[in-house]
Amino acid sequence: MHRQIELAPAPLRLPDGPFLAALIGAAGSGKSRVARAFPPDCRLELDNYRWQATGAPGDQTATPTARAVFRELLDARLSRHLPTVVDSTNSEFDVRAYLLQRARSWQVPSIAIVFRTPVEECLARQETRLQDKQVPPDAINRQAAGVPTTTAQLIDEGFKYAYYADELDLLGLLLMRSATADPDPLVDVRRAFGEDLAAVFTWHEERERGFATGTFAVAGREVKLRWMDDGDPYDHHWQARLNETCTDGCPGPLWVKVSDAADLQTVYLGGVPDEPWCDGCDSNSLAVG
Ligand SMILES: Nc1ncnc2c1ncn2[C@@H]1O[C@H](COP(=O)(O)OP(=O)(O)OP(=O)(O)O)[C@@H](O)[C@H]1O
Ligand SMILES: [Mg+2]
CATH class of the missing domain: 3.40.50.300 (P-loop containing nucleotide triphosphate hydrolases)
Structure with missing residues (x-):
């Protein structure tokens, strides 16, 4: 054909x-x-x-x-x-x-x-x-x-x-x-992090409106990512999962805002590009990094 x-x-x-x-x-x-x-x-x-x-x-x-x-x-x-x-x-x-x-x-x-x-x-x-x-x-x-x-x-x-x-x-x-092309499910990932990172990214199944999680993975190494949309069109953003948990008292996972591939690299290397956010604590309070 x-x-x-x-x-x-x-x-x-x-x-x-x-x-x-x-x-x-x-x-x-x-x-x-x-x-x-x-x-x-x-x-x-x-x-x-x-x-x-x-x-x-x-x-x-x-x-x-x-x-x-x-x-x-x-x-x-x-x-x-x-x-x-x-x-x-x-x-x-x-x-x-x-x-x-x-x-x-x-x-x-x-x-x-x-x-x-x-x-x-x-x-x-x-x-x-x-x-x-x-x-x-x-x-x-x-x-x-x-x-x-x-x-x-x-x-x-x-x-x-x-x-x-x-x-x-x-x-x-x-x-x-x-x-007539199929919609690109990675368009936002591509825009924020570039072509090659998008190629190693997978969305997790449970995508909801305003919230989604996914993973960059290459040969056994990975960085977890989530996308938050608080309803404010100027306030949606990506967060990457930090390797550490919150504090002694709170075992909650820590997430940090990432804007681009450089922020992602900082997280991968153990750094913290922004103030971390703890899922375990009160959602409005920032955890101690
Ligand atoms: N109609 C247009 N309006 C504005 N910019 C244009 C237009 N057509 C081409 N350009 C720009 O002019 C530049 C040359 O265009 P393009 O690369 O398509 O040329 P080309 O014929 O393929 O050249 P080459 O043979 O060197 O590959 C590019 O930066 C392109 O974006
Ligand atoms: Mg040309």
Whole structure:
């Protein structure tokens, strides 16, 4: 079964079923932003493989490795007739010819999506990027010069379909994909503590309105967490369980407010980032830490 990717409502639609879509535009033209409209497994991005090889997406010494990975994945997807979006500049004729040849070989329709972003804008956008994502101006000018200015040129090159990116309702596609995705039960954990911690977090069964508990656990080590919502929208917060109990007189468990991963680390290392709270004592009184 192939996934069907449609643009709706849109003046133009991508074809149903498999396709190879080449995004074509200079660095900074907005390709990766647009690529978000497609599911992550569809998106093949050289920067990503360069980053995995070297730690830096712009490290050109890893381009041969990145290209080899890209080619393997491209064939893997096309041979399975899966929709595939190629998120690289594709500004060189030979690069586009390679894509067309692979699409033809696997009998998958080819689509060109070309960006009309002015080169001055591509150059200006580099300023806001992280240092290792910045592309030198001469490279951008070279890329921009290689981008066909009309869709007719791309059809002549051999693409079955060719669109200007701004003609397609790619925001509509992204909204449709996002709106129909399963709700993320870890969204709040992700927001407060980050992606990797959320990946090792499990909510406990007994979730109630305004109160929930869960655990971060990795290979036998864990930190317990709970989420409190006192009804005041500005006063909900996370608490982590401390390893110690309250005082000699009260065996109640101690909890402490944590706001982020740094607070969590403090707790894990035996510290106390805020005044601890004891469940065993009067709920309004703070226990002695
Ligand atoms: N329509 C837009 N409005 C505002 N900012 C934008 C828009 N499109 C892209 N940008 C911003 O411009 C920068 C470059 O966009 P993006 O990373 O999508 O470019 P790219 O074509 O993928 O570049 P590269 O080839 O270097 O990967 C990003 O910071 C992005 O958020
Ligand atoms: Mg990009």
